[in-house]
Amino acid sequence: xxxxxxxxxxxxxxxxxxxxxxxxxxxxxxxxxxxxxxxxxxxxxxxxxxxxxxxxxxxxxxxxxxxxxxxxxxxxxxxxxxxxxxxxxxxxxxxxxxxxxxxxxxxxxxxxxxxxxxxxxxxxxxxxxxxxxxxxxxxxxxxxxxxxxxxxxxxxxxxxxxxxxxxxxxxxxxxxxxxxxxxxxxxxxxxxxxxxxxxxxxxxxxxxxxxxxxxxxxxxxxxxxxxxxxxxxxxxxxxxxxxxxxxxxxxxxxxxxxxxxxxxxxxxxxxxxxxxxxxxxxxxxxxxxxxxxxxxxxxxxxxxxxxxxxxxxxxxxxxxxxxxxxxxxxxxxxx
Numbered sequence: 073x074x075x076x077x078x079x080x081x082x083x084x085x086x087x088x089x090x091x092x093x094x095x096x097x098x099x100x101x102x103x104x105x106x107x108x109x110x111x112x113x114x115x116x117x118x119x120x121x122x123x124x125x126x127x128x129x130x131x132x133x134x135x136x137x138x139x140x141x142x143x144x145x146x147x148x149x150x151x152x153x154x155x156x157x158x159x160x161x162x163x164x165x166x167x168x169x170x171x172x173x174x175x176x177x178x179x180x181x182x183x184x185x186x187x188x189x190x191x192x193x194x195x196x197x198x199x200x201x202x203x204x205x206x207x208x209x210x211x212x213x214x215x216x217x218x219x220x221x222x223x224x225x226x227x228x229x230x231x232x233x234x235x236x237x238x239x240x241x242x243x244x245x246x247x248x249x250x251x252x253x254x255x256x257x258x259x260x261x262x263x264x265x266x267x268x269x270x271x272x273x274x275x276x277x278x279x280x281x282x283x284x285x286x287x288x289x290x291x292x293x294x295x296x297x298x299x300x301x302x303x304x305x306x307x308x309x310x311x312x313x314x315x316x317x318x319x320x321x322x323x324x325x326x327x328x329x330x331x332x333x334x335x336x337x338x339x340x341x342x343x344x345x346x347x348x349x350x351x352x353x354x355x356x357x358x359x360x361x362x363x364x365x366x367x368x369x370x371x372x373x374x375x376x377x378x379x380x381x382x383x384x385x386x387x388x389x390x391x392x393x394x395x396x397x398x399x400x401x402x403x404x405x406x407x
Contacts (some may be wrong), residue, residue: 074129080157096143102233103208111394111398131310135163140214142345143386144366155185157181157182157183157216158181158182159180159181159182159183160179160180160182160251161178161371162177162178162179162180162244162247162248163177163247165179167231167232167240167243167244168243169237169239169240170237170240171233171234171235171236172233172235172237173232173233176233178230178231178244178247178248179230180196180227180251181227181230182225182226182231183216183219183220183225183226183227183228184220184260185219185221185222185225186220186223187260188223190223191223191224191232191265191390192260192261192262192265193223193225193261193265193266193267194224194225194226194227194259194261194266194267195219195224195225195266195268195269195295195406196227196245196248196249196252196253196266196267196268196269197211197212197227197229197268197269197270197274198229198231198269198270198274198277199212199228199247199271199274199364200271200383202272202273202311203233203234203241203273203315204233204307204311205233206230206274207271207272207385208230210387211271211272211383211385211386212228214385214386215228215385215386216228222401223244224404225259225261225329227248227252229244229245231244231248231277234307234315234316235315236316236317236318238317238325239279239318242277242280242281242284245277245278245280245289246280246281246285246287249268249281249285249289249290249291250289252266253266253288263315264293265292266291267291267292267293267295267340268281268291268293268294268295269294269295269296270294270295270297270299271296271299271383272298272299272300272309272312272353272382272383273300273312273315273316275296275297275298275299275301275358276299276300276301276312276316276329276331277295278294278392279294279301279331279361280329282294282331282339282340282342283331283334284331284334288296290340292340292341293340293341293342293343294340294341294342295343295348295400296343296344296345296361296399297344297345297346297385298346298347298350298353298358298382298383298384299344299346299358299361300312300357301330301331301332301358301360301361302331302333302357303325303326303327303330304326304330305362306325306327307354307356307357308326308330308357309353309354311356313326317329329344331361332360332361332363332364333364335365335367335370336359336369337368337370339365339368339370340370342361342362342365342370342371342372343372343373343375343400343403343404344358344361344372344373344375345375345377345396345399345400346358346375346376346377347377347378347379347380347381348376348377348379349379349380349381349383350380350382350383352382352383353382358374358376359374359376371407375396375399377391377392377396378392379391380392
């Protein structure tokens with residue numbers, strides 16, 4: 073009897089190991105395939121830009137490059153989340169503050185990865201738009217396949233515009249963080265693996281949450297793309313400043329929401345990406361933030377691309393799109 077029980081246990085364990093190995097193999101193959109395509113695409117673009125490459129070869133390379141880009145998109149689509157996204161109103165019983173526009177409501181769209189590939193990690197995404205509008209697609213929804221393919225839940229936040237009341241978007245972002253942790257069990261998320269991501273003015277909002285918020289609203293990591301960091305008049309983005317604090321902002325508020333000044337040892341680790349030729353949000357915003365993180369012994373990774381300007385998000389027309397994705401993936405896998 074004892075022998076039979078042991079034998080059955082061994083069989084069950086073997087089956088479990090086989091299933092697990094199959095899942096891991098399938099995931100790894102998919103990821104390796106995608107990365108090989110990305111690298112091939114990258115080298116093709118180098119050859120295209122080589123003055124020694126003749127015109128006919130360049131045309132052929134362009135066609136191959138387009139084909140590879142299509143394959144990359146197909147792979148991303150095929151391996152995207154199996155579960156349909158869900159929209160959730162953020163303030164079911166009414167928001168604690170308002171911006172004077174009752175039609176402007178906050179909500180999140182939740183994209184969950186396949187349960188068998190879920191890592192337990194999640195990221196709340198804050199699109200940019202100068203605190204005046206939101207770039208919901210290339211800085212929001214379009215990122216879901218990228219994260220879901222890595223087993224990471226993507227929660228895209230449509231936050232309310234401040235209209236001079238800075239507490240409005242901050243409250244929305246904090247509530248989004250709390251919402252994710254409240255639903256951690258149902259969504260297969262680990263409460264200590266919830267990060268925040270932001271673009272441009274959304275990067276200011278994300279870095280505000282990273283440096284100011286506490287408890288369940290505090291993120292475990294932050295991802296910032298060409299972020300507005302400071303509210304100080306000399307290098308801030310004027311539109312974001314005026315919409316967030318008002319045109320006649322007080323000096324103490326400008327200082328309070330200059331997030332490079334607010335960095336401490338408790339600030340979460342960061343990935344920062346921007347372009348050297350960004351004339352909309354000066355690179356000094358992200359660079360100064362990185363410097364303060366470094367000074368306070370907070371792990372951070374800064375990526376400055378030679379060109380690209382502002383607002384590229386996940387658009388593949390950004391010249392360094394493939395490099396950016398590979399570097400972000402590598403950083404996310406480093407912890």
